Amino acid sequence: MISVNLIGELLIVGLMLGLTYALMSIGVTLIYGIMKMANFAHGEFYMLGGYTVFYVYILLNLPTLLAIPFAILTGMLLGYCVARFLLSGIYEKNPEYAGEYAMLTTFALAIFLQNFAKIFFGASIVSVPPLITGIIKTDIFVLSLDRILTLFVSAISLFGLYYFIKKTKPGRAWRAAAQNKPGALVTGVEVSKISNMSYAIGGGLAALAGGLLTPIYSVYPNAGFWPLIISFVAMTLGGLGSIVGAFIASIIIGLTHTFVATFIGTSYADIAMYIVLITVLFIKPTGLMGREE
Amino acid sequence: MNSTMANHILKKDALTKMQTIIIIAIIIIAAVAGVSVYFLTSRPAEPIKIGVITPLSPPADYISGKLILKVAQIFVEYQNAKGGVLGRPLELVTADQTLDTGTAISHLARMVTEHKIVGLIGPWESSVALPLAEATERYPTIMFVTFSWADEITANHYKYVFRVGVANIFVSKGTMNFIKWAGYKKAVAIVEESPYGLGMWDGYVKWKNELYPTLELTKLVVPPGKTDYTAELLQIKTITPPPDVILLEVNLPYVLTIVKQLRELGITPGIPVVSSYAFPFVDPDSFWKTVGEAGVGLIVQDFASPYMKWTQVGDEFVKLWKEKEGGTPPVWIAWYWDCLRILVKAIEDTKSTDINTLAKYIEKIEIEGTTGTIKFENDPTPGSVLWHQWTGFTTYFFRLDSVGTTTQNQIYPPR
Numbered sequence: 001m002i003s004v005n006l007i008g009e010l011l012i013v014g015l016m017l018g019l020t021y022a023l024m025s026i027g028v029t030l031i032y033g034i035m036k037m038a039n040f041a042h043g044e045f046y047m048l049g050g051y052t053v054f055y056v057y058i059l060l061n062l063p064t065l066l067a068i069p070f071a072i073l074t075g076m077l078l079g080y081c082v083a084r085f086l087l088s089g090i091y092e093k094n095p096e097y098a099g100e101y102a103m104l105t106t107f108a109l110a111i112f113l114q115n116f117a118k119i120f121f122g123a124s125i126v127s128v129p130p131l132i133t134g135i136i137k138t139d140i141f142v143l144s145l146d147r148i149l150t151l152f153v154s155a156i157s158l159f160g161l162y163y164f165i166k167k168t169k170p171g172r173a174w175r176a177a178a179q180n181k182p183g184a185l186v187t188g189v190e191v192s193k194i195s196n197m198s199y200a201i202g203g204g205l206a207a208l209a210g211g212l213l214t215p216i217y218s219v220y221p222n223a224g225f226w227p228l229i230i231s232f233v234a235m236t237l238g239g240l241g242s243i244v245g246a247f248i249a250s251i252i253i254g255l256t257h258t259f260v261a262t263f264i265g266t267s268y269a270d271i272a273m274y275i276v277l278i279t280v281l282f283i284k285p286t287g288l289m290g291r292e293e
Numbered sequence: 294m295n296s297t298m299a300n301h302i303l304k305k306d307a308l309t310k311m312q313t314i315i316i317i318a319i320i321i322i323a324a325v326a327g328v329s330v331y332f333l334t335s336r337p338a339e340p341i342k343i344g345v346i347t348p349l350s351p352p353a354d355y356i357s358g359k360l361i362l363k364v365a366q367i368f369v370e371y372q373n374a375k376g377g378v379l380g381r382p383l384e385l386v387t388a389d390q391t392l393d394t395g396t397a398i399s400h401l402a403r404m405v406t407e408h409k410i411v412g413l414i415g416p417w418e419s420s421v422a423l424p425l426a427e428a429t430e431r432y433p434t435i436m437f438v439t440f441s442w443a444d445e446i447t448a449n450h451y452k453y454v455f456r457v458g459v460a461n462i463f464v465s466k467g468t469m470n471f472i473k474w475a476g477y478k479k480a481v482a483i484v485e486e487s488p489y490g491l492g493m494w495d496g497y498v499k500w501k502n503e504l505y506p507t508l509e510l511t512k513l514v515v516p517p518g519k520t521d522y523t524a525e526l527l528q529i530k531t532i533t534p535p536p537d538v539i540l541l542e543v544n545l546p547y548v549l550t551i552v553k554q555l556r557e558l559g560i561t562p563g564i565p566v567v568s569s570y571a572f573p574f575v576d577p578d579s580f581w582k583t584v585g586e587a588g589v590g591l592i593v594q595d596f597a598s599p600y601m602k603w604t605q606v607g608d609e610f611v612k613l614w615k616e617k618e619g620g621t622p623p624v625w626i627a628w629y630w631d632c633l634r635i636l637v638k639a640i641e642d643t644k645s646t647d648i649n650t651l652a653k654y655i656e657k658i659e660i661e662g663t664t665g666t667i668k669f670e671n672d673p674t675p676g677s678v679l680w681h682q683w684t685g686f687t688t689y690f691f692r693l694d695s696v697g698t699t700t701q702n703q704i705y706p707p708r
Contacts (some may be wrong), residue, residue: 004529013523013558020521124576125546129582135557142559187486216553217520218583220546226520254524261524262531267514269524 008140010258016147018254020213023154024227025234026161027205027244033178033241034198035091036099041082041106042198042231043224044113045075045203049210050219051121057128064215065131071211073205079203082109091195110224117221125217150212157205158247165243174198178241237277239290248288253275296438300443338377340384343369343636344404344434346397346425347415348395349389356419357440361415362387364626367617368633386410390417394424398432401425405432411646412437414629419443425456433648435639435655437632440625444492447682453652455669455681456593457628457635457662459596461489462678465496467688468540468569469504471705477538480507481529483551485543486516493542493569511536515543515551522551529560541568548572549583556587567690571595577699591693597624597664598689598703606634607663624686627663635660636669656681 004225028042049071056067086105091098132145165171176184177194184191209227210219217223235254253273261269280288296708308316340465345365369383375622377383386408388400397416404410412435416422422441429451430438438446439458447456484490494512501508511532515525529536539560543551548568553620555561571593581588599621603611610630614622639654640646659668664686670679690705 010527015529017521017524111462124579125549125583126579127549129585142557144557147557214521216557217550218546218553222518223520223664226518231360257524262528265514266528267516270516275451 005140006036006262010262011255012141014255014258015251016143016151016254018251019151019154020147021156021230021234021253022247022250023150023209023212024206025231025238025250026154026158026243027202028228028231029211029235029238029241029243029246030161030205031199032235033243034174035087035102035195036241037087037102037106038232039106039202040103040200040228041109041113042202042206043226043228044110044117045079045206045224046210046213046227047117047219047224048078048113049075049207049219050214050223051126051210052115052207053211053214054126054128054219064128067128068131068208068211071207075207075210076200076204080200082106082203083199087199088196091192101131102279110228114224120219121209123221125218125220128215130215131251141269142263143291144216149226150216153208153212157208158243160207161201161205161243233273233277237280237287239287242289242291245287245289300311338381340382341378341640342384342386342404342408342410343633344391344401344410344413345385345387345406345415346400346404346413347387347391348391348417349387350391353390353392353421357697358390358415359415360623360626361417361629363642364614364616364622364629365414365633367613368630371613372633372637379644383637390415391567392418392420392421394421397421397425398428401428401434402432405434411640411648411651412633414632417441422446423449426451429453431453435636435648435651437629437636439628440633443488444678447680448676448678450673450677450680452673453648455632455635455655457667457683458625459686460678460682461492462496462499463684463686464503464569464594464688465493466500466530469497469500469508471594471688471690472508472538472540472567473505474705477539478507479511479534479536480538480540481511481513481532481536482540483513483526483543485517485547486514487544489541489544490517497540509536510695515547517544517547518525519547520550522554523558526551526554526558526560529564529643530558534563539564539566541566542570544570545572545575549580552584552591553587553661559685561587562590565590565592567592567594569594573693574683574699577697581696585696588693589695592690593693595624595689595691595700596686597627598687598691599700600703601664601687601689603627604665606631606661610663629663630662631667634662 002190028039031037031039034062052071052074053064053067056062056070057064087102090101094101127245130146131149132245136143173189174194176189177191179190234246234249237288238249256276257269260272296673318504337409345362348355365385369385386404389398412659414437416425416438419441422438423443423446426436431455436454438456442459442464444460444462446454447460482494484494497510501510513528515522541548541551555566568591573588573591573593574595607627611621622660635655635658638660639651639658643650643654645651656669656671659666666685667683670682670684672679677682689703691700692702692704694702
């Protein structure tokens with residue numbers, strides 16, 4: 001039976017899911033915005049963030065919350081190395097098709113990292129204790145404090161990134177690199193450094209998402225698959241490269257998922273996400289916030 | 294050198310007729326003596342070979358595979374110490390099953406054609422065990438499975454394949470019997486969108502109609518591979534009046550996420566959750582670390598209990614296992630012991646290693662196993678799972694009463 005309480009709970013759960021998806025998709029959107037490349041290894045950065053939190057917790061015996069900075073560092077460091085040593089050569093030597101070649105390189109990297117995780121971390125699922133123990137229970141909803149923290153971090157990350165890009169001087173250089181590479185180069189913007197940094201930050205954000213969500217979802221070698229799918233759908237629905245668009249798209253996906261699963265059927269929840277995507281692209285081919293070239 | 298001199302030397306060096314006869318006689322006598330010695334003196338008997346194709350490396354379940362290989366090694370050592378079979382020693386031929394069907398079948402082909410194995414144990418994941426069973430039609434050998442649940446393994450009526458263990462259809466029957474006994478009236482089944490989950494659902498529908506027609510049963514399909522199931526699980530909250538039991542048929546690792554999220558949404562512990570698959574017992578330590586308090590109250594089905602009675606054969610095996618490996622063996626390991634005993638008894642009683650002779654004998658065998666008498670159902674109705682299928686196992690249900698517990702609290706059958 002449909003009650004006001006149920007609708008309230010669906011809205012809150014949908015919003016919560018949407019913000020979680022936003023946290024997953026911000027990094028991949030940022031990388032696309034600067035490098036014009038779909039980062040297929042995004043899910044593996046997410047997975048490595050989760051494993052970093054797990055191993056810091058196990059080996060250093062630190063509280064889970066304190067392991068999060070290690071996850072971000074791991075993601076950023078690996079991201080920088082990948083961009084500097086694997087991708088920058090492609091952009092320098094083959095600028096015409098750099099995005100395509102780089103995309104396929106990240107696809108290979110994703111498979112490599114998954115197998116690396118299987119061999120070195122094992123195929124089993126692992127988890128860590130909550131970042132913050134406890135739940136908030138009302139008549140309408142029950143939410144764990146971990147979820148609330150994740151939502152909070154998701155909102156902060158999005159706002160921080162948005163502020164950096166829109167309001168700071170280096171951010172303007174990033175925007176210039178994203179909008180017009182040759183023009184930015186002429187004005188002295190170091191596009192290659194910006195690309196490397198954007199990939200590093202994207203990797204760090206994915207690892208942050210993995211680290212924050214491991215107490216909720218657990219981690220295993222293929223754990224990055226679903227975040228990757230969600231990220232791509234959110235990025236495309238929002239408009240390629242638009243961080244605000246990805247955020248809005250994530251919220252739409254979360255709410256669609258929740259309402260369709262509840263009122264139509266769980267089998268249709270995923271299909272509905274793609275129906276929304278196809279419909280929006282049919283009406284506005286550049287996505288919700290995407291701009292025409 | 295002139296020709297007269299050459300003829301003289303040739304005559305001098307050539308064998309006389311007598312010498313030739315003597316040499317030929319010596320050669321014949323030596324050959325006869327050699328052959329006689331070869332056939333009359335004792336030489337090592339040719340071994341009877343048993344194949345073990347089982348997962349020995351990840352991502353297949355190599356942990357179970359290593360136990361299967363171990364039980365086979367213990368059995369061969371045990372049987373050879375008793376003089377082997379028909380005076381011939383047993384010998385194992387082993388191979389890593391992997392999750393690749395082609396690899397597993399090529400191992401089978403090599404074992405049958407090159408090593409002439411008479412029997413095969415160890416295939417584990419149904420996705421590989423089923424094609425291997427099919428392949429025994431081309432590469433005949435007696436194949437045993439225990440814990441490969443796919444109904445088709447026996448329902449396809451393969452000539453040489455026997456299951457000393459459970460099939461999906463019996464697992465869902467066990468759960469239906471339990472929920473009827475427990476008095477639950479309204480159930481929601483969360484089933485994974487996979488052959489396992491949907492197969493279990495089909496089983497539930499069949500057994501509900503046959504055993505418990507008044508049960509209200511709702512299906513909730515969830516896709517495997519997601520990280521968040523809250524949207525799907527919320528549907529349970531829309532059911533009025535709410536269900537009094539949730540049946541959970543989802544594989545690892547996603548089942549762990551669902552257990553956690555059911556608690557997070559406040560659906561459990563109010564509504565009990567029953568799983569037909571004893572996933573918490575696969576790696577209890579990892580299970581409890583992953584789900585914590587959310588696992589408390591979970592009810593799981595298994596086919597062994599710390600309170601069950603082993604037979605005399607079972608006691609002997611458990612003692613042997615404890616000596617060699619330590620701890621109590623999982624029940625399906627004991628069933629592999631039974632498979633090997635069946636094979637040996639068949640060879641001894643028929644005095645044959647002919648595959649067809651052995652298959653015919655095993656169809657009608659009756660032998661004391663580790664957990665009870667083993668005999669096979671042989672219903673010839675096409676599609677019947679009861680073909681070369683043993684059904685003498687017992688299903689047990691355990692409630693996990695606190696973090697860290699496993700099989701301490703057996704709730705069904707009541708003790």
